Amino acid sequence: GAVVSQHPSRVICKSGTSVKIECRSLDFQATTMFWYRQFPKQSLMLMATSNEGSKATYEQGVEKDKFLINHASLTLSTLTVTSAHPEDSSFYICSVPGLPRGLVKNIQYFGAGTRLSVL
Amino acid sequence: LAKTTQPISMDSYEGQEVNITCSHNNIATNDYITWYQQFPSQGPRFIIQGYKTKVTNEVASLFIPADRKSSTLSLPRVSLSDTAVYYCLVAMNSGGYQKVTFGTGTKLQVIP
Numbered sequence: 001g002a003v004v005s006q007h008p009s010r011v012i013c014k015s016g017t018s019v020k021i022e023c024r025s026l027d028f029q030a031t032t033m034f035w036y037r038q039f040p041k042q043s044l045m046l047m048a049t050s051n052e053g054s055k056a057t058y059e060q061g062v063e064k065d066k067f068l069i070n071h072a073s074l075t076l077s078t079l080t081v082t083s084a085h086p087e088d089s090s091f092y093i094c095s096v097p098g099l100p101r102g103l104v105k106n107i108q109y110f111g112a113g114t115r116l117s118v119l
Numbered sequence: 120l121a122k123t124t125q126p127i128s129m130d131s132y133e134g135q136e137v138n139i140t141c142s143h144n145n146i147a148t149n150d151y152i153t154w155y156q157q158f159p160s161q162g163p164r165f166i167i168q169g170y171k172t173k174v175t176n177e178v179a180s181l182f183i184p185a186d187r188k189s190s191t192l193s194l195p196r197v198s199l200s201d202t203a204v205y206y207c208l209v210a211m212n213s214g215g216y217q218k219v220t221f222g223t224g225t226k227l228q229v230i231p
Contacts, residue, residue, distance in 0.1 A: 043223050046219075046221075095162070098165075108163075110163050110164070112162050
């Protein structure tokens with residue numbers, strides 16, 4: 001079954017509106033979650049590291065006031081795209097680091113992604 | 120973070136074995152090699168992970184030479200449903216909390 005739940009799967013909104021995307025860790029608590037963005041035919045690009053109880057860490061070039069991240073609990077992180085514009089249209093994916101299981105270390109469990117289309 | 124290089128795309132016929140090689144010349148001693156699969160409009164999914172030599176699970180095998188500067192993902196007898204993008208990542212064994220960098224990935228197209 002799914003380890004990470006991401007909602008909504010698809011959003012279509014008007015330019016200027018804000019959109020909130022939720023990422024829930026279903027199987028275990030997560031003090032850290034990651035947010036990625038993926039444009040068509042491109043690879044995943046890490047946007048920020050979400051830290052429970054503290055501020056998120058943003059990658060270079062990612063506007064923290066544009067992409068608000070809240071990690072209020074050990075199982076939920078939210079990404080809010082504020083005042084969205086057409087250039088923000090993309091596929092947003094969250095991930096939750098997995099606990100080491102036997103010989104497998106340092107893997108991430110990804111959400112199903114959110115397709116954002118800004119008109 | 121170690122940089123990885125993979126072929127951009129590969130084609131294969133159904134039923135064939137597919138080998139995708141990833142170069143990671145700057146891999147560090149504590150780095151593990153992990154492969155993910157991504158279908159269109161979905162999040163990536165873990166396939167296999169290794170540190171050295173050979174690892175095999177129910178879906179794939181991973182071959183890592185002694186110098187660990189490259190690795191090869193082997194998919195036995197591919198089917199149409201294996202059409203996807205495959206990413207090779209290199210990251211430390213740190214309990215999962217280290218951020219990782221995705222390379223370009225390899226788009227595998229399986230042909231009937």
